[in-house]
Amino acid sequence: MSVFQSQARVVLTLSWRNLWRNSRRTGIMLGAIAVGVWAMIFMTALMRGMVDDMLNQGIRNLPGHIQVQHPAFLDDPSVVNSIAEPDSEFRASLDRLGAVRWSTRIKVPAVIASERETRGINLIGIEPAAEDDISGLPALMDTGRFLESDQDQGLIVGARLAERLETRLGKRVVIMSQDPANNIRERGFRIVGIYRAKLPELEEFNVYAARDTLQQLLHIEGRVSQIIVVGDDYRDIEPLYQRLRQLLPATLEARAWYQIDSYLAAMFKMMDGFVLVWIIIIFLALSFGLVNTLVMAIFERVREIGLILALGMRPGLIVYQILLESLLLLLIGLAIGNGIAYASIKPLQGGLDISAVAEGMAMMGASSVLYPKLLAADMILANVVVIVLGIVTSILPAWRAARLDPLRALNAT
Amino acid sequence: MNNVILRMAWRNLWRHGKRTWLTVGAMIFSNSLLVFSISLQFGSYEMMIDNSLQAFSGHIQLQHPAYLEQPKIRYAIDNVTDRAQRLRDTLELTSISARAAGFALASSRDRSYGLQILGVDARHEPLVSTLPGLIRRGRYLEPGAREEIVIGSVLARNLRIDIGDELSFLGSGFDDSFAAGVVTVVGIFESGNADLDRSVAQVNLVYFQDSFAMGDAGNSIVIRAAQIDDVEPLMSRLKAELQGSDKVVARDWNELQPGLRQAIRADMTSAWFMYAVLIVLVAFSVLNTQLMSVLERTREFGTMMALGLRPARLARLVMLETGMMTAVGLLLGIGLGALITAYLSVVGFSYPGMAEMSVKFNLPERMYPAISLLSLSLGPLIVACGSLLAAIYPALRLNRLLPIEAMRAV
Numbered sequence: 009m010s011v012f013q014s015q016a017r018v019v020l021t022l023s024w025r026n027l028w029r030n031s032r033r034t035g036i037m038l039g040a041i042a043v044g045v046w047a048m049i050f051m052t053a054l055m056r057g058m059v060d061d062m063l064n065q066g067i068r069n070l071p072g073h074i075q076v077q078h079p080a081f082l083d084d085p086s087v088v089n090s091i092a093e094p095d096s097e098f099r100a101s102l103d104r105l106g107a108v109r110w111s112t113r114i115k116v117p118a119v120i121a122s123e124r125e126t127r128g129i130n131l132i133g134i135e136p137a138a139e140d141d142i143s144g145l146p147a148l149m150d151t152g153r154f155l156e157s158d159q160d161q162g163l164i165v166g167a168r169l170a171e172r173l174e175t176r177l178g179k180r181v182v183i184m185s186q187d188p189a190n191n192i193r194e195r196g197f198r199i200v201g202i203y204r205a206k207l208p209e210l211e212e213f214n215v216y217a218a219r220d221t222l223q224q225l226l227h228i229e230g231r232v233s234q235i236i237v238v239g240d241d242y243r244d245i246e247p248l249y250q251r252l253r254q255l256l257p258a259t260l261e262a263r264a265w266y267q268i269d270s271y272l273a274a275m276f277k278m279m280d281g282f283v284l285v286w287i288i289i290i291f292l293a294l295s296f297g298l299v300n301t302l303v304m305a306i307f308e309r310v311r312e313i314g315l316i317l318a319l320g321m322r323p324g325l326i327v328y329q330i331l332l333e334s335l336l337l338l339l340i341g342l343a344i345g346n347g348i349a350y351a352s353i354k355p356l357q358g359g360l361d362i363s364a365v366a367e368g369m370a371m372m373g374a375s376s377v378l379y380p381k382l383l384a385a386d387m388i389l390a391n392v393v394v395i396v397l398g399i400v401t402s403i404l405p406a407w408r409a410a411r412l413d414p415l416r417a418l419n420a421t
Numbered sequence: 422m423n424n425v426i427l428r429m430a431w432r433n434l435w436r437h438g439k440r441t442w443l444t445v446g447a448m449i450f451s452n453s454l455l456v457f458s459i460s461l462q463f464g465s466y467e468m469m470i471d472n473s474l475q476a477f478s479g480h481i482q483l484q485h486p487a488y489l490e491q492p493k494i495r496y497a498i499d500n501v502t503d504r505a506q507r508l509r510d511t512l513e514l515t516s517i518s519a520r521a522a523g524f525a526l527a528s529s530r531d532r533s534y535g536l537q538i539l540g541v542d543a544r545h546e547p548l549v550s551t552l553p554g555l556i557r558r559g560r561y562l563e564p565g566a567r568e569e570i571v572i573g574s575v576l577a578r579n580l581r582i583d584i585g586d587e588l589s590f591l592g593s594g595f596d597d598s599f600a601a602g603v604v605t606v607v608g609i610f611e612s613g614n615a616d617l618d619r620s621v622a623q624v625n626l627v628y629f630q631d632s633f634a635m636g637d638a639g640n641s642i643v644i645r646a647a648q649i650d651d652v653e654p655l656m657s658r659l660k661a662e663l664q665g666s667d668k669v670v671a672r673d674w675n676e677l678q679p680g681l682r683q684a685i686r687a688d689m690t691s692a693w694f695m696y697a698v699l700i701v702l703v704a705f706s707v708l709n710t711q712l713m714s715v716l717e718r719t720r721e722f723g724t725m726m727a728l729g730l731r732p733a734r735l736a737r738l739v740m741l742e743t744g745m746m747t748a749v750g751l752l753l754g755i756g757l758g759a760l761i762t763a764y765l766s767v768v769g770f771s772y773p774g775m776a777e778m779s780v781k782f783n784l785p786e787r788m789y790p791a792i793s794l795l796s797l798s799l800g801p802l803i804v805a806c807g808s809l810l811a812a813i814y815p816a817l818r819l820n821r822l823l824p825i826e827a828m829r830a831v
Contacts, residue, residue: 030713032712032716033709033712033713036705036708036709036712037705037709039705040702040705040706040709043698043701043702043705044698044702047694047695047698051691051694051695051698054691055691083578084578084579084581085579086532086579117533117534117535117579118535119526119533119535120535121593124593124597125493125524125593126524126525126526126535126592126593127524127535128524128526128534128535128536128537128620129535171491172491172492172493184526184533185533186532186533190530190531190532192533270777271777271778271780271781273774273777274774274775274776274777274778275774275778277773277774278772278773278774278778281772281773281774286695289454289699290698290699290702292450293447293450293451293698293699293702293703294702296443296444296446296447296450296706297443297447297702297705297706297709299443300440300443300444300706300709300710301709303439303440303443304437304440304713307437362687364683364686365683365684365686365687365690366683367679367680367683367684368679368680368681368682368683368684368685368686368687368688369683369684369687370680371680371681371683371684371781371782372684372687372781373781
């Protein structure tokens with residue numbers, strides 16, 4: 009065994025024993041670190057869960073990760089600004105780009121009238137088979153059935169709209185909209201299904217019919233309003249988006265989700281910053297106690313440190329020993345904190361009911377059940393921040409201890 | 422005697438200056454952070470409530486009992502204009518305005534969109550809602566004028582019309598008859614809220630009542646209180662006046678916009694979780710410091726007890742030390758927090774991404790924290806309580822101290 013190794017061993021033993029010389033103080037500090045680390049991880053998991061839910065839902069409501077449309081459609085969402093259905097060449101290249109799912113849809117403003125009421129709505133023509141991956145609509149069906157084919161003659165409305173219209177499943181309603189030549193087109197539809205959205209306000213505005221049926225109604229055979237593209241993961245949509253843009257002719261415009269909804273984009277971007285700020289604030293609150301503990305531990309041992317310095321221990325080893333003591337303290341605290349965090353998040357995985365503030369959450373775009381999301385990256389971040397900054401804050405007390413003058417230290421009272 | 426204890430406590434505190442300062446430092450850090458974030462919270466809640474209510478719904482509305490659940494034109498209040506006038510007289514408040522609302526299909530020459538048409542009292546509407554003040558082009562409705570309409574900017578763009586153009590609308594009226602008319606666009610408003618700018622238009626109430634066959638009825642009387650604290654007394658007066666009527670009820674802003682208070686509550690809950698963690702961490706710091714300071718003085722305390730000091734007295738000494746330390750942390754923390762907050766309340770505060778978020782909650786792009794006695798003292802006082810609580814354990818330990826053993830302790 010080399011000298012260095014045996015020295016390291018001795019120092020480790022010294023640090024470990026020193027740590028438990030004042031077990032109460034160490035215990036309290038461990039408690040503080042554990043609570044701090046628990047709070048870092050627990051809060052982050054809750055926030056992640058909420059924001060993730062908001063983003064997932066928000067993107068499903070847009071819907072899609074990328075939307076391709078007529079450049080003027082955004083400003084003027086009229087039937088005039090439609091695009092041709094993708095031809096086979098375009099279809100093939102969409103698949104080649106790695107789009108997980110894509111589909112076309114029609115989206116026009118329309119008026120819906122029951123026997124009693126009239127409302128302005130968004131009339132949306134969908135390809136029913138793709139909706140599961142795109143808007144998740146089939147899973148939201150409350151009563152009745154979902155649309156079965158692109159030619160389905162039925163209509164799907166939200167529960168709230170049905171209430172407002174004083175109509176129900178199986179009843180007929182009249183839909184009015186415009187064709188590209190500015191003629192009002194209208195026809196009766198039977199309500200075949202009623203859905204409940206997680207954000208109730210959507211129920212009032214979005215009405216779904218089959219794509220081909222609407223093309224007929226609006227006299228736009230072979231044309232659609234948008235192509236909706238869904239990639240693998242919305243967080244990592246940039247490569248697909250860039251490749252898709254290069255492929256598109258100038259007559260078409262593609263927009264990624266973060267361009268369509270700046271609120272979602274802001275939430276997404278802010279989340280990482282928020283997590284870091286939260287972890288650092290907790291660490292700062294902890295650091296006072298940590299430095300305090302070390303300073304006191306050194307203060308008590310001034311004579312002892314003087315003695316071992318006088319016996320010839322190198323000051324470097326003193327620094328090393330104190331830093332090691334601090335590291336051990338941090339590691340044990342982290343282990344406990346991580347353990348509690350994991351144990352407290354695990355039982356909440358099934359969802360935390362916060363329906364008491366459901367409408368407030370809806371205002372933020374989140375649903376009333378919160379699913380905490382424990383990300384390995386967040387846990388690692390919290391631990392790394394605590395260890396690295398913890399060691400950094402310990403350097404000054406350790407360095408000052410090593411610079412003690414052996415003679416004076418030995419004579420200290 | 423008291424003086425002696427005070428001086429002793431103060432001196433004891435500075436026997437380990439570094440330790441005391443570190444503990445006080447933790448307090449100052451937490452206190453100033455709490456002062457800042459609570460002020461910011463209060464400021465933003467106030468603004469969120471004000472801006473949301475002023476935009477449209479007002480603080481209180483009188484409505485037909487069924488209207489809140491089912492906002493249909495036929496759930497109406499009769500004689501709405503006179504009623505509003507009577508309310509203005511009895512409540513001595515001018516910011517009261519009558520409204521009616523219906524849905525219609527609006528068509529320009531080459532576009533049609535469904536929208537909500539509001540019939541408003543052009544004289545009083547600007548007093549209850551900020552919308553009339555947001556006219557970007559043209560002018561707002563003139564009292565009494567007929568056949569004119571103001572629309573939102575998004576709707577104007579979608580309909581491809583401008584000031585002076587005609588717009589026809591078609592909807593169902595009060596008695597399920599057809600309501601139709603042709604109106605001239607006189608003004609275009611831009612609220613920044615795309616939903617509002619796309620889906621709402623206003624005409625004069627009298628014209629609305631004629632076109633939608635409403636007679637003298639309307640759907641709501643909107644009341645804007647001078648300040649949020651006036652809502653409760655107003656509500657109780659209105660409730661007393663409306664007692665026995667099954668046609669009209671008063672709804673306050675909590676009922677009109679339940680999301681608002683809940684969003685605030687959700688935000689409060691998560692904020693207080695964070696504050697609680699900070700407070701607990703400070704308490705740990707105090708516990709550590711005071712326990713250590715008691716333990717290292719065992720001999721000293723033993724001697725004092727042998728000299729006749731009762732343990733309760735020593736416990737009080739320890740609590741007094743903690744109290745002094747807490748007071749220093751409290752004052753410096755509030756001072757520092759107030760300085761930071763005061764500075765930011767002048768220059769404003771913002772972080773990346775805040776602009777996009779604030780639109781959603783009717784907030785401006787920069788936040789100005791609101792300093793008040795409450796926002797300055799609330800957080801620090803709780804920190805102080807937490808610190809004192811944490812010191813109870815070390816203080817109580819003194820009761821178990823036996824003089825002889827204590828004097829022998831190392």
